[in-house]
Amino acid sequence: MTEGKIIKAISGFYYVLSEEGIVQCRGRGVFRINNVSPLVGDLVSFQAENDKEGYIMDVKERKNELVRPPVANIDQAILVFSALEPEFSTTLLDRFLVIVEAANVLPIICITKQDLLVNEEEINQYMKEYRSFGYDVLMISSTTEEGIEQLRPFISGKTSVFAGQSGVGKSSLLNVLNPELNLKTDDISTHLGRGKHTTRHVELIEIGTGLVADTPGFSSLDFTGIEEGDLANYFPEMYRESGACKFRGCLHLNEPRCAVKSAVENGEIPEYRYKHYKQFIEEIRGRKPRY
Template identity: 65%
Template sequence: MPEGKIIKALSGFYYVLNEEKIIQCRGRGIFRKQNITPLVGDYVEYEAENDKEGYVLSIEERKNELTRPPIANLDQAVLVFSAMEPSFSTTLLDRFLVLIESKDIEPIICITKTDLLNKVDELAHYVSNYRNIGYTVIETSSETFNGLEALGDYLKGKTSVFAGQSGVGKSSLLNAIRPDLRLKTDEISNSLGRGKHTTRHVELIPAAGGLVADTPGFSSLDFEGIEVEELSSCFPEMAERSNACKFRGCIHVNEPKCAIKKAVEDGDIPTHRYDHYLQFIEEIKERKPRY
């Protein structure tokens, strides 16, 4: 039975890539009965008499998946944040990082529109902080093409999702990497300070020797499925120090002799990261239980 990878899902059809050929398929009725939805990124078995009339027969076990946007089997998430227009937000970045870390997906921080900075060092402090934590940070510009070669090196041979706030330049980045795509981009709304969604469906696009998902964006940024006791594991700089806390199960808020709070006091953990951790803890505590 032939195998392939779903690279696009649109209007009930699944487009399966098998080497260089794309087969248009529908899902078997058994998927609906089992409440299973094939996702972009799924490895599948299919049957087809021609390129337009195929059926997805089975789905291989997923190594990870996201719900919103619906995509599976990611190697990494490129978290795209603009230096300006809209302004760089560490709160939003840390929220994305927690969500990606909770799914065991490798995050890469990509800062766009660096050509708009008035001073070279405006973001240097934050860039240094995130690199010291261990994150890969790539500074780019779709106008000057700065950093695009470095970004392309990370995309090679990987299945990646581009994620970030609307208007940060995700589609512009992809257009710069692959000019023939001509993905639609919109200007930032002056009244709202953000861009309009320009991508309407999830699709894996060949780019820089890998597959890149251009998506409509994350429609939900809450911490559904993450418990208070698990949150610190989504902050690598906390996870590596948590065993040094005096009390097992320390959540690093009010407990005495907490290694995390000590690291914040000593400047080894950035204050803004710990502040966001406390903010996210409260959000999780206030989350209404689902029945």
């Protein structure tokens, strides 16, 4: 048997990259019986029937996985947000940050379309704040290619997923990183105020020495699997302060002598981050139980 990595999955076929090249494989029937679904990014063992076709025999243990989009063994998520068109949203960004960190994926914030900005003061302030939380933040333009070379070292030698709102320029950015891709892009829908979906399936594509998952985007941004007591762990600035709270297990809501609330009151933690934290807590508390 040969080992490789699934780089594309379409209609029950899995395209596995190994040292011998790419082989189109089907999954063994036992996977369906055991409720195992191979994902793009999976390391697998496969039995080749010939140079072009084979069967996946085993899926190796995953270090992490995302559900929607379905992709596994990701080193980092490049969260692509536009400075304008669509408008930059800290609420949506914080939602993405929580979801990818909860999946044990390293987030990197990449802000595009800076060339459209008339006044960069507000976006620069956000960049400064998110860097202070501990995130890498890059400012990039696919049009002018400014900042592109800052991104390449982050991608080199790693498996990354590009994620973000439709219309923020993910495919355009990938085309600049590797012009041979020629990925389909569309303009923003002026009626809906968001981008038209242009990516139809998950696929790992080569960018230099790295692999990047071009995906249809996150079709769900809920907090499934995240408990309210763990949420603050995914807000790095809150996690740092929480050790000084009076009560162990403090939820930073109504408890006395809460270090996180004090940091918000003192301006050490931005109010919008704390507002989002409370909003997400309410969502987690309000979700329907699964049996």
